[in-house]
Amino acid sequence: MNGALLTTSAVAKSFGTVVALRGVDLAVAPGEVHALLGANGAGKSTMVKILTGVLRADSGAIEIAGRPVEMRRPADARRFGLAPVFQDPAMVPDLTVADNLRLTGTDPRTIGQRLSAMDLDGLDLDEQARDIPLPFLRMLDLARAMSADPQLLLLDEITAALPPDLSERVFAVMQEWRSRNRSVLFISHRLAEVREHCDMCTVLRDGRSVASFVPREGGEAQIVSTMLGEAANAVREQARERVRAVRVEDRPILEARSVGAGRQLDDVSLSVSPGEVLGIVALEGQGQELLFDVLSGNRQPDRGDIAVDGRVVKAGHPFDVIRKGIVLVPADRINALLPQRSIRENVAAPLFNRVARWGPIRGRVERQRVAEAVDRLSIDTRAAAQVRRLSGGNQQKVTIARWLAPGLRVMLLFDPTRGIDVGTKHQVYDLVRALAEEGAAVVMFTSELREVGLVCDRAAVLHGGRVVAELPATASESTLLTAAHGLEVDEAPTPSAVGARHE
Amino acid sequence: MSDAPVAVATFDGVSTTLPTPSSAFSRFARRQGWTVGVAVLFALMLVWRMSQVPRFGNFEIATITVGTMSVAFLAMGQSIVIISGGIDLSAGAMMVFANCLSALWMQDQGYAACLGIAVAVLAITVTLAAVIGAVITVSGVPDIIVTLAASFMLAGFALFVIGGPGGGTARQFQRLVAGGLDFYWPSVLWTVGALALVWFPLRRSRFGLSLYAFGSDRKSAFLSGVSIARTRILSYALSGLFTGFAGLVITAYTGGGQPRSSIGTTATLNSVAAAVLGGVALTGGVGGLIGPVLAALCLTMIPQLMVGLGWDPSNAETARGVIIILVVLVAGLLQARRRSS
Numbered sequence: 001m002n003g004a005l006l007t008t009s010a011v012a013k014s015f016g017t018v019v020a021l022r023g024v025d026l027a028v029a030p031g032e033v034h035a036l037l038g039a040n041g042a043g044k045s046t047m048v049k050i051l052t053g054v055l056r057a058d059s060g061a062i063e064i065a066g067r068p069v070e071m072r073r074p075a076d077a078r079r080f081g082l083a084p085v086f087q088d089p090a091m092v093p094d095l096t097v098a099d100n101l102r103l104t105g106t107d108p109r110t111i112g113q114r115l116s117a118m119d120l121d122g123l124d125l126d127e128q129a130r131d132i133p134l135p136f137l138r139m140l141d142l143a144r145a146m147s148a149d150p151q152l153l154l155l156d157e158i159t160a161a162l163p164p165d166l167s168e169r170v171f172a173v174m175q176e177w178r179s180r181n182r183s184v185l186f187i188s189h190r191l192a193e194v195r196e197h198c199d200m201c202t203v204l205r206d207g208r209s210v211a212s213f214v215p216r217e218g219g220e221a222q223i224v225s226t227m228l229g230e231a232a233n234a235v236r237e238q239a240r241e242r243v244r245a246v247r248v249e250d251r252p253i254l255e256a257r258s259v260g261a262g263r264q265l266d267d268v269s270l271s272v273s274p275g276e277v278l279g280i281v282a283l284e285g286q287g288q289e290l291l292f293d294v295l296s297g298n299r300q301p302d303r304g305d306i307a308v309d310g311r312v313v314k315a316g317h318p319f320d321v322i323r324k325g326i327v328l329v330p331a332d333r334i335n336a337l338l339p340q341r342s343i344r345e346n347v348a349a350p351l352f353n354r355v356a357r358w359g360p361i362r363g364r365v366e367r368q369r370v371a372e373a374v375d376r377l378s379i380d381t382r383a384a385a386q387v388r389r390l391s392g393g394n395q396q397k398v399t400i401a402r403w404l405a406p407g408l409r410v411m412l413l414f415d416p417t418r419g420i421d422v423g424t425k426h427q428v429y430d431l432v433r434a435l436a437e438e439g440a441a442v443v444m445f446t447s448e449l450r451e452v453g454l455v456c457d458r459a460a461v462l463h464g465g466r467v468v469a470e471l472p473a474t475a476s477e478s479t480l481l482t483a484a485h486g487l488e489v490d491e492a493p494t495p496s497a498v499g500a501r502h503e
Numbered sequence: 504m505s506d507a508p509v510a511v512a513t514f515d516g517v518s519t520t521l522p523t524p525s526s527a528f529s530r531f532a533r534r535q536g537w538t539v540g541v542a543v544l545f546a547l548m549l550v551w552r553m554s555q556v557p558r559f560g561n562f563e564i565a566t567i568t569v570g571t572m573s574v575a576f577l578a579m580g581q582s583i584v585i586i587s588g589g590i591d592l593s594a595g596a597m598m599v600f601a602n603c604l605s606a607l608w609m610q611d612q613g614y615a616a617c618l619g620i621a622v623a624v625l626a627i628t629v630t631l632a633a634v635i636g637a638v639i640t641v642s643g644v645p646d647i648i649v650t651l652a653a654s655f656m657l658a659g660f661a662l663f664v665i666g667g668p669g670g671g672t673a674r675q676f677q678r679l680v681a682g683g684l685d686f687y688w689p690s691v692l693w694t695v696g697a698l699a700l701v702w703f704p705l706r707r708s709r710f711g712l713s714l715y716a717f718g719s720d721r722k723s724a725f726l727s728g729v730s731i732a733r734t735r736i737l738s739y740a741l742s743g744l745f746t747g748f749a750g751l752v753i754t755a756y757t758g759g760g761q762p763r764s765s766i767g768t769t770a771t772l773n774s775v776a777a778a779v780l781g782g783v784a785l786t787g788g789v790g791g792l793i794g795p796v797l798a799a800l801c802l803t804m805i806p807q808l809m810v811g812l813g814w815d816p817s818n819a820e821t822a823r824g825v826i827i828i829l830v831v832l833v834a835g836l837l838q839a840r841r842r843s844s
Contacts, residue, residue, distance in 0.1 A: 054726070075728035090726040094719035094788035095712065103712045104727050124524035128533075133522055 004063075005030045005183050006051075006082070006152055011060030012207075013046055020046040022207040023060070028152065028200075031181040033174050035194045035215060038204035039227045039481060041418075041447050044187060045087070047204065048156050051185070052084040053077040065151070078104075083150035087157045089137040093130035097140055100129055106147050114143040118169045134263070135162050142170065153177055154185045159193060160285060171197050189283045191220045191485050205229050220487060224478050228449070253309060253441045254326060254410045256295065260303035265290040266465030267304070272410065272441040277432060279456030279473070280445040283484050287465040288445050292414050295443065296328035297321030325409030329399050329416060337399060347373050347401050373401040377431060393424030400431065411435060413444040417451065429455045449477040537782030537834055538794040544830070545797050548804045555811035565687040569756065571803040572681065572690045573598065573749040577770055578777035578795040579697065580745030585778050587738040588718035588787035589646035593635060594746045595770030596657035599762060601628050601750025603661040606670025606760025617676040625747045631657075632743025636736040654771065658764035670760035680755035693752075694796060697745070702792050705741075714738055719788025777802055780827055782834070801826075 006028040013021040021043045028034045038044045049055040051062070053071035062069055064080050071077050077084060091100045098108040108125050115121060120139055129137065138161055145153060153174075159167045174184045174197055186198055194201060195215045202212045203226040211226050252271035259268045265287035272278045282288045293299040294306060297315030305312045308324050315321045318328070347370045373379075377397040396416060403411060413432070417425040432442050432455050446452065452459045453473055461469040463486040471479060471489070483489045525533075552567075553559045577594050584591040601624050608620045639649045682689035705711045713734045716724035725731060749770075754760065779785060780801065781794030805826065806819035 073728070073730075074726050075730075078728065086726055088722070088726075090723050092716040092719045092723045092727065092788070095715055099712050099715070100727070102709065103716055103724075103729065105709070120521065122521040122524075126530070127522075127524060131522075131525065136522060 003030070004028060005032075005065060006185070007061075007063040007066075008051075009061050009063075011047065011050060011057045011062065013050060013055065013058050020207055021050075021057070024204065024207070024209045026202050026209060027212070028183050028185055030151075030183055031178050032200055033178055033184045033186055033198045035186045035188065035198040035201035036204070037187075037191075037194065037201055037223060037227065039449070042204040042227070043207040044204055045156075046207075048084070048087075048154065048187060051077070051082065051154060052086070078148055078150070081151035082154060083145035083148045083152070084154040085138070085141045085145050085156060085158050087160075089129075089134065089141055091129040091132075091137050091141065094128065096126050096128050097123070097132065098125040100140075101125070101144060104144060106144050111140075111143050111147050114146050115140075118143065118173070135166055138162060139166060139169070142173065146173065150182070152183045152185060154187075156187045157189065157285070159188055159190060167193070189485060191215075191223055191487065194223065195219055203227055220482070220485070221478075224481050224485075227481065228477050251310070254295065254443070255307040255310075256291070256304065257307060258304035259291070259294055259301045259306065260465070261290045261294055261299060261301045264465050265294070265301075268462070268465070268467050269304075270460050270467055270470075272443050274409075274439045274441050275436050276458065277436050277442040277444060277456045279452040279459035280443065280462060281449065281452060281459050281480050281484050282445070282462035286462045286484075288414075288462055291462070292328065292330075292412055292445065295321075296326065296412055298328070325407050326412065327403040327408065327410070328412045329396075329403070329414065331414040331418065337395060347398060373404050376404065377401050378427065393420035396420055396428065397424070400428070408435070408440055410441045410443065413442065415445055415447050418447060449480050452480060453477075536837075538791065538797070540834065541781055541794050541797040541801065541830075545801050545804070548801060548808060552804060552808060552811065555808070561685045561687060565682065565684050565690070566807070567800065567803060568687045568690040568694075569681055569684070571800050572694060573752045573756070574770065574773050574777060574803065575694055575796045575799040576697070576745045576749035576752060577774040578781065578799045579702070579792050580742035580749070581771075581774035582778040582781065582783045582790060582792055582795045583714065583738055583745070584646075584742045585775075585783050585785060586718050586787060586790055587714040587734060588721065589639070589735070589738065590650065590775070590785070591632075591635075591739070591742055591746075592647060592650040592771055593632075593653035593657055594650075594742065594774050595767035595772075596654040596661070596764065597628055597632065597743065597746040597767075598750040598753065598770055599764070599767040600631075600657045600661040600664075601625075601747045602753040603665040603670065603750075603760035603762045605751055605754045606672060607665050609673065609676065609754065610669075610671040612673060614673045614675040617673045621676070621680075621751050624751065625744060628747030628750070629740050629743040632746070633736050633740040636739030637732075639739075640732045640735045654767065658762075658767055661760075661762040661764070661767075665760045665762050668759060668761050670754075672754050672758055677755045677758060681752055693748075697748070698792055698796065701744075706791075710734070710737060715788050717787075773799075773802060776823075776827055780830055 004027040006026065008024055008026045011021055011024040011026075012019075024043065024047055026034075026036070026047075036044055036047065046055065050057045051071075053074045053076045056072065062071070064082065069076075069080050071080070074084070091097070092103070095103065101108045101111060111125075112121075115123060118139060120136070120143075123132070123136060123140065132140070138158055142155070142158065155170070155174075158170055162170065171193075174186065177184050178199070186194070188194055198215050200212060201215045201223065202209050203223065204210070205227060210229065213222065213226075215223060252273045255271040256268050260266050264285065268287070268291055270278065280288055280291070290299070294301045297313075297318045297320055300315065306315070307313065308326065313321065313324070377400065379394055379397045379401065400411075400413075400416070411432075416428055416432075420428075429451070432444065436442055436457075444451075444456065446456075452475070456473045458473060459471045459475065459480060460467050461471065461480065461483040463484060468486055469483040469489055471483065475489075479489050552563070556563055577598055581591055581594050604627065605620060605624045608624070609617045612620065635649060635653050638644070639646050642649070677683075678686070679689060680693065713724065713729045716727060716729050717731065717734045721731070724734075777795045777799040778790070781790065781796070781798035783790030783795060802823060805823050806816055809819040809822060810816055
């Protein structure tokens with residue numbers, strides 16, 4: 001590209017065996033507001049971290065104004081005229097805002113003009129950052145980034161935490177930057193914002209940049225279909241067949257009734273019945289982590305109730321919920337396991353797998369149960385002595401195997417196939433289906449949309465802490481993704497759908 | 504945070520209200536409240552002590568200020584490390600090492616030579632502490648383990664340089680650093696001077712902010728461009744300066760070196776106690792150095808007050824423990840109330 005302000009070519013990055021970026025080409029012209037888009041796991045956040053010097057690319061080149069640059073730490077990015085506003089506020093909570101500004105070498109006095117331009121004069125810079133509400137921290141972050149007068153502003157999900165009127169002020173800043181022939185790299189899940197305010201967008205899929213185009217021309221539909229690519233629709237037939245075959249019993253085992261918690265989880269109602277697999281679909285940060293925390297008894301909901309068998313449960317501890325046969329397989333596998341111990345101990349450890357209530361554990365019974373579980377999941381036992389030496393896929397199987405025992409009624413799976421190989425993924429799918437056929441209920445958050453068609457009977461789409469749509473497993477991936485962006489979907493929702501709300 | 508007055512707009516045209524700034528008083532109470540509280544505690548103890556002795560003169564003041572000095576300096580060093588998110592279990596051993604090394608070198612030396620030796624010893628402790636910080640940074644082994652291991656090594660060094668109690672120093676050096684039992688000004692001036700000339704300028708600098716930033720939230724600090732390695736190493740080096748000086752104080756106070764390792768262990772624990780009692784959060788990022796100095800004074804006064812009451816001095820240790828728990832508990836409750844209100 002001639003005259004581009006920022007160019008990257010074939011940027012790649014792997015974490016161990018997991019490939020995050022395979023080859024990203026990006027060109028941001030001066031005076032351009034450029035959007036970086038992609039579905040969950042497409043590599044956006046890794047790319048942002050590389051551009052801001054938080055991570056270093058394994059290979060590939062980054063050029064700013066035609067000169068190759070190497071960024072080793074966040075301070076370098078600033079030196080090259082690239083100022084980021086990170087997804088998480090980069091303000092140190094125990095320092096005052098003014099001290100936070102001094103920390104990055106920003107003069108607190110100069111930021112005053114920036115703030116008054118954004119109509120935020122009232123913010124007291126001597127307040128501790130922890131006492132300032134999140135939306136204003138983001139605005140302060142933005143003002144700080146702007147005061148370095150960078151050639152390129154990098155805004156990572158800045159509007160996600162902002163109410164509409166503050167978002168408008170961000171768009172005004174983007175307009176100002178454009179008119180001064182400077183550039184903005186804008187990352188957002190809100191496709192309407194992208195269409196409205198961006199001159200160009202680059203879409204990532206599977207760690208590759210697959211297309212760059214003008215978002216205004218094709219609209220949301222083109223963006224969504226580019227994010228998904230061709231492959232998507234093969235699994236739908238399979239799902240259609242299954243939905244007919246499964247007879248869903250009427251009485252739900254587990255229900256969330258208008259559950260809200262913290263900032264992110266607003267109002268979620270859903271239920272799951274025996275023999276059913278409910279998929280949860282959401283973009284990052286829509287409250288799914290909190291939802292699983294609440295469902296698994298790890299956290300009390302601030303509003304609403306959790307009911308088991310129609311009766312409200314006040315869980316003080318995950319133990320209370322586990323006793324009712326509701327178990328969580330979390331995203332962080334190592335966190336859930338005893339990494340230094342053997343497969344056998346790991347499988348035998350959870351309470352409701354107990355072999356004996358009191359006294360010494362009966363070795364023979366325990367061995368037999370563990371052997372059954374290991375066999376059922378075909379766990380590779382070559383590294384049986386220490387779970388941490390197993391592959392990611394086998395670790396995941398152990399975390400699931402721990403809970404396979406009589407008494408299991410609901411299994412909560414949080415993104416169970418992240419970072420594991422295709423073969424193991426299918427074993428996990430088969431296991432989930434088998435559990436459902438045996439009468440258990442499964443709630444599964446997935447960041448891979450095709451898994452809805454592969455394993456689930458129904459999907460609830462979460463956006464902004466609410467269930468915005470309930471869709472059958474036969475819904476196409478583009479429908480799911482459209483709904484996950486908080487947009488209207490054409491496909492008829494299932495009868496039990498909770499009313500989608502407008503923002 | 505969640506109930507801050509922000510009207511989150513749902514429709515266009517509704518504007519988001521700015522958060523109301525906290526009042527000057529509540530801000531002061533929040534940031535300096537703990538220090539003021541410890542100061543009040545110290546004042547109460549002082550008044551009590553004055554009522555116990557018939558004539559509260561220079562000697563009584565000196566027993567408090569001179570007796571506190573080494574703990575106060577150790578607590579300052581410890582606080583710097585804790586504020587930046589670490590903990591220094593080698594502080595006491597470093598102090599004993601500085602004491603023994605300076606006593607060995609200063610024996611039979613003149614005043615001028617002693618001053619030179621003092622500077623050299625400080626340079627050595629700063630370097631050693633920086634090395635400890637560098638080992639923590641490079642190896643990634645937690646602070647608590649590296650500094651614990653370092654405390655054994657430093658105790659060994661101390662025994663190696665001076666086999667048993669011994670060494671000496673010049674009389675003028677003793678007067679300069681520790682004053683005397685009727686002459687308390689030097690001890691006050693050194694402590695206040697360290698706060699005013701070393702700590703306060705530093706606290707306002709980029710490095711001082713980095714210390715707090717790193718201890719408060721490592722990720723945010725890193726994203727703000729704080730150099731992790733430099734902050735760590737400098738925080739330990741600075742701590743080495745204060746602990747080294749605490750060692751010189753002991754040399755001046757006792758006129759010799761004492762390589763017994765239990766002195767170091769007790770001193771380390773006292774320094775952590777003074778830091779915590781002085782409002783430094785063990786989680787990092789919170790606190791200052793005035794609080795710990797005042798807390799060190801309180802910790803010194805407790806046994807004196809007990810003796811004044813005619814109690815067995817051994818009960819003083821129990822009282823010390825009870826007071827630490829009570830103060831931290833009450834302060835914690837007050838803070839929890841603030842957070843929820």
